[in-house]
Amino acid sequence: xxxxxxxxxxxxxxxxxxxxxxxxxxxxxxxxxxxxxxxxxxxxxxxxxxxxxxxxxxxxxxxxxxxxxxxxxxxxxxxxxxxxxxxxxxxxxxxxxxxxxxxxxxxxxxxxxxxxxxxxxxxxxxxxxxxxxxxxxxxxxxxxxxxxxxxxxxxxxxxxxxxxxxxxxxxxxxxxxxxxxxxxxxxxxxxxxxxxxxxxxxxxxxxxxxxxxxxxxxxxxxxxxxxxxxxxxxxxxxxxxxxxxxxxxxxxxxxxxxxxxxxxxxxxxxxxxxxxxxxxxxxxxxxxxxxxxxxxxxxxxxxxxxxxxxxxxxxxxxxxxxxxxxxxxxxxxxxxxxxxxxxxxxxxxxxxxxxxxxxxxxxxxxxxxxxxxxxxxxxxxxxxxxxxxxxxxxxxxxxxxxxxxxxxxxxxxxxxxxxxxxxxxxxxxxxxxxxxxxxxxxxxxxxxxxxxxxxxxxxxxxxxxxxxxxxxxxxx
Amino acid sequence: xxxxxxxxxxxxxxxxxxxxxxxxxxxxxxxxxxxxxxxxxxxxxxxxxxxxxxxxxxxxxxxxxxxxxxxxxxxxxxxxxxxxxxxxxxxxxxxxxxxxxxxxxxxxxxxxxxxxxxxxxxxxxxxxxxxxxxxxxx
Numbered sequence: 205x206x207x208x209x210x211x212x213x214x215x216x217x218x219x220x221x222x223x224x225x226x227x228x229x230x231x232x233x234x235x236x237x238x239x240x241x242x243x244x245x246x247x248x249x250x251x252x253x254x255x256x257x258x259x260x261x262x263x264x265x266x267x268x269x270x271x272x273x274x275x276x277x278x279x280x281x282x283x284x285x286x287x288x289x290x291x292x293x294x295x296x297x298x299x300x301x302x303x304x305x306x307x308x309x310x311x312x313x314x315x316x317x318x319x320x321x322x323x324x325x326x327x328x329x330x331x332x333x334x335x336x337x338x339x340x341x342x343x344x345x346x347x348x349x350x351x352x353x354x355x356x357x358x359x360x361x362x363x364x365x366x367x368x369x370x371x372x373x374x375x376x377x378x379x380x381x382x383x384x385x386x387x388x389x390x391x392x393x394x395x396x397x398x399x400x401x402x403x404x405x406x407x408x409x410x411x412x413x414x415x416x417x418x419x420x421x422x423x424x425x426x427x428x429x430x431x432x433x434x435x436x437x438x439x440x441x442x443x444x445x446x447x448x449x450x451x452x453x454x455x456x457x458x459x460x461x462x463x464x465x466x467x468x469x470x471x472x473x474x475x476x477x478x479x480x481x482x483x484x485x486x487x488x489x490x491x492x493x494x495x496x497x498x499x500x501x502x503x504x505x506x507x508x509x510x511x512x513x514x515x516x517x518x519x520x521x522x523x524x525x526x527x528x529x530x531x532x533x534x535x536x537x538x539x540x541x542x543x544x545x546x547x548x549x550x551x552x553x554x555x556x557x558x559x560x561x562x563x564x565x566x567x568x569x570x571x572x573x574x575x576x577x578x579x580x581x582x583x584x585x586x587x588x589x590x591x592x593x594x595x596x597x598x599x600x601x602x603x604x605x606x607x608x609x610x611x612x613x614x615x616x617x618x619x620x621x622x623x624x625x626x627x628x629x630x631x632x633x634x635x636x637x638x639x640x641x642x643x644x645x646x647x648x649x650x651x652x653x654x655x656x657x658x659x660x661x662x663x664x665x666x667x668x669x670x671x672x673x674x675x676x677x678x679x680x
Numbered sequence: 681x682x683x684x685x686x687x688x689x690x691x692x693x694x695x696x697x698x699x700x701x702x703x704x705x706x707x708x709x710x711x712x713x714x715x716x717x718x719x720x721x722x723x724x725x726x727x728x729x730x731x732x733x734x735x736x737x738x739x740x741x742x743x744x745x746x747x748x749x750x751x752x753x754x755x756x757x758x759x760x761x762x763x764x765x766x767x768x769x770x771x772x773x774x775x776x777x778x779x780x781x782x783x784x785x786x787x788x789x790x791x792x793x794x795x796x797x798x799x800x801x802x803x804x805x806x807x808x809x810x811x812x813x814x815x816x817x818x
Contacts, residue, residue, distance in 0.1 A: 243691055271691040273797035273815060298794035298817045335718060335789035336758045336782035394755050405791045405818050443755050446794040449817075450748050457741065457798065470740075471798040610689045611791075611818070640790040680791075 205242040216267075216663035217596075220247065225468075226254045233597060233663040234267040238655060241608075245271035246278075252468050253281050257476070258289025260545050261538055264597040266552050267659035268606035268651065272297070274471040277551035280600040282536065284545055285477035290465070291485055292474035293456055295548035296531050298449035300489055301496030302407075302440030303527035304575040304603075305373075306586065307504060309511065310519040311433040313413050316675055319514055320633050323411065324676045326510045328635035331409060331503065332401040334680045335638070339400035341502065348392050351399070352384040352444075355494030356525075359501035369501065371564040373525040374554060377501070379494050383487025387444070388451050391488075394443030395495060400502035404641060404680030406604075407439040408577075409503070411676035412584060418668040422588045425570035426523055428670050435511075435520065436584055436672065437503050438577045440529065441496035448492045452485045477546055486531070486546075493530060500525060523586075524573035528553045528603035536598050547598050555589035555601040555666045574666045576657055577604045580634060581627055581647030583673045585657045587666035601666035605653035614649035615640065623647070627677075636679040645679060681809025685713035688800070690815045695800055696747070697813035703739070703803070704766040706810035707746055711764040711777070714747055714796075717818060718754070719787040724762025727780040734773045739803035742773055743812050747796040750777055751816075758782050760789065791818045 210218040210232065218239055220230035230250040232239055246269050253275050254263040260282045269278030274294025283289030316323065332339050343351060351358050356377030359365055370377035384392075402409055414432040417423045428434070441448075456473035459481050465474065475481040504522065511518040531548045538545070547554075556563055556572040563572055574587035582605065593599045609617075620639025623646045627634050636642050654671075661668040683705045688695035694717050698709030715721045730753050734745040746766070754760060761779030782789055799815040 245691075273693070273799040273817065277692060294797070298797075334784065335792045336784065338758075390752060390756075394752065403792065404789070446755075446817075447752065450751075450795040453795070453798070454741075454744065454748075458737070469798070470801060473798065607692050610691065611694055612687055612689065637784045638788050638790050640788055644790055 205239055205244055205247050207236065207239055216659055220251060226251060228254045228259045228262045230254050230263045230265060232265040233665055235659040238267050238659055242269055243271040246276045249276040250279060252472055253279060255468065256290050256472065256474065258283040258287040260284050260543065264600065266600065266602040268602040268604055268656045270606045272550060275548065275550045278602065278606065279550050280547065280552045280597050282545035282547045282598050283477060284543060289477050289546060290474040291477050291482045291531055291546055292472065292548065293449055293452040293485060294471055294473060295550055296489060297529040297550050298446045299440040299529055300445035300448060300492035301527040302529045303496060303500065303525060304577050305437045305500045305504065305525040306523040306575050307435040307507065307520045308427050308523050309433045309435060311515060312431045313433065315515060316411060316433055320675060323514050324633040324635050326514050327409060327676065327678050330510055331506055331678060333637065333678055335404050337401050338397040341399040343396060343399060349384045351498050352387060352491035352494050353382050354378055355497035356501040359498045364502045364505035369522045372522040373497060374527055377497055379490045381487065382490035382494050384491050386484040386487040387448060387491050391444045391447035391451065394447045398442040399499060400506060401442060402503065402680050403439050403442060406645060407680045409678040410436045410674045412436055412672040412674050414670050415673040416671040418670060422570045422667065422669045425567065426573055426586060426669065428586065434672060435507055436577065437500055439499060441492040442499055444495045445492040448488045452488065455481060489531060493527060496527060524575065526553050526575050536594060549600055551603050552600045553603045554599060555593045556599050557589045557591040557593055574601050576602060576653065578653040579605055579645065579647045579650040580674060580677045580679065581632065582650065582653050583671055585653065585668065585672065586670045587657065587660065588669050590664055590667055592664045593666060596664055602656050602660045605650040605656055607649055608651045609649050611644040614644050614646050618643045618646045632674050632677060634677045634679060642679055683709050685709040685716065687713060687716065693815050693817050695813060695815045697811065699809060699811055701809050703810045704768045706812035707743060707766045707768065708764040710743065710747065710812040711750055714750060714793065714816060715761055717793055717816060718789045718791065719760055721762045723787055724760050725780045726763050726778045729776045729778045730757065732775045732777060735771055737771060740801050742771060743803050743814060744796050744798065744801060746773055746775065747814065747816065751793050751795060753777060760787055793818055
């Protein structure tokens with residue numbers, strides 16, 4: 205992106221000033237190097253988002269932003285229903301509530317290394333992963349309805365998890381006001397065999413080691429110390445969410461003219477929050493959030509079963525579960541006043557600061573854990589929400605590294621076998637049904653996650669707490 | 681124009697493009713490009729056919745519906761498709777997707793496609809043929 209087109213506010217804040225037809229400015233929260241690396245399409249898409257009706261304050265762009273569809277990935281935008289604000293299926297994405305969950309284990313590297321391959325094989329064979337995989341759980345109509353209403357709480361009530369997991373999940377494991385009746389039969393059918401599956405693409409399950417502590421007091425509050433082993437799960441609402449995205453993107457495309465929405469591009473399809481279609485989408489999208497929460501909860505149960513067999517000494521507790529493709533109704537201070545706004549976070553993580561009432565008591569003083577997934581070789585990070593993040597970007601932070609090159613470019617450069625062998629030499633065991641998938645997801649195909657996290661820290665969006673390095677990666 | 685498909689660059693996702701002598705041919709080629717996101721279409725046996733019908737108010741929405749119908753059938757049937765037959769009559773499309781159940785060993789599927797987006801969505805009559813393209817989310 206050409207930085208001469210931007211106004212620099214400070215080291216990690218750049219503004220695209222408001223000019224017609226924009227209804228608000230765009231603020232990019234990133235270092236100069238990251239902004240320069242961003243695709244010009246990010247600027248174009250962020251300006252389009254800032255032109256949508258009812259936008260509040262600004263369209264915010266996270267340090268890991270890249271070209272998406274409609275909204276940039278790494279885009280945050282809040283809309284006021286009473287000011288004609290809109291909700292956008294493209295502003296949430298197809299993988300509704302895709303997110304990351306981190307489990308502590310009570311183990312250290314020395315516990316893992318002797319059984320590293322055995323553990324990798326057990327996880328790979330017992331967790332459904334990759335294209336065409338099926339879960340062991342089949343839901344009938346009533347069970348599907350209950351899952352879509354109950355989320356992780358439903359899963360725990362069915363025996364897939366512990367009650368104390370729930371307070372460590374956004375919305376305490378259950379997104380309220382979900383409306384299964386607004387979810388199509390096709391979406392439910394697409395999900396019927398996909399409960400407890402990991403998916404493919406950039407989704408993964410990793411066993412990781414805490415290899416650096418950047419903020420000891422907060423790390424301690426999160427139960428993390430140098431050398432600890434954690435499990436990170438990255439996946440979303442599977443086929444149900446994908447179909448809800450498809451259904452409502454299409455419906456919003458057809459309906460936009462009737463709502464008087466003059467969109468600069470079809471990919472911005474949306475509906476007024478206060479419209480029937482807007483409300484139906486919110487009801488369906490919340491059901492998809494519950495599906496994602498239930499899915500990650502079931503995967504957690506499977507992981508616990510596997511660890512019990514391979515490493516009986518392990519005690520898997522939930523550190524936290526974040527979603528990074530959502531639209532949520534939240535209260536924020538805007539220009540000195542509290543306002544209820546619908547915050548779209550597409551490829552962006554909610555990052556509530558210390559003292560936020562929605563955080564569980566054990567985490568309230570430290571701030572919300574913000575889980576940043578890296579790629580297979582480059583590791584992941586745990587951050588914590590800051591007080592200033594609310595005024596900066598509606599309490600939001602980055603979500604990952606973001607791709608540096610396309611899947612095709614990665615495939616031209618690496619083979620899956622080569623990536624797996626190189627990672628093995630570094631002590632990382634990779635298991636995947638698809639060598640081509642591994643090549644497309646090669647660590648070198650992603651931006652430097654450390655640079656993204658440093659920028660988020662310097663921008664004040666979230667504070668860096670701990671760095672994690674993979675030992676085992678199960679890749680879809 | 682010789683019927684062919686190709687992928688085009690998109691940062692995180694994949695652009696699928698079909699080129700054909702006719703609009704229907706371009707839609708068939710776009711479908712092959714969609715399969716190629718997942719696996720090599722030449723490795724897919726033609727053992728089962730699935731019928732698909734779509735109707736939309738314009739060509740671009742028709743392409744969107746065609747690709748999304750294929751994505752749906754791939755997901756719920758756990759199939760991959762290597763051959764497509766499309767007939768377009770005004771705003772109506774009738775088609776067949778011919779393929780087989782996905783095999784991890786033979787197809788080595790790289791990634792599942794979540795949905796077709798409106799990004800770079802275009803259906804156009806070019807010199808001597810048709811183009812049908814969009815970006816799909818993976």
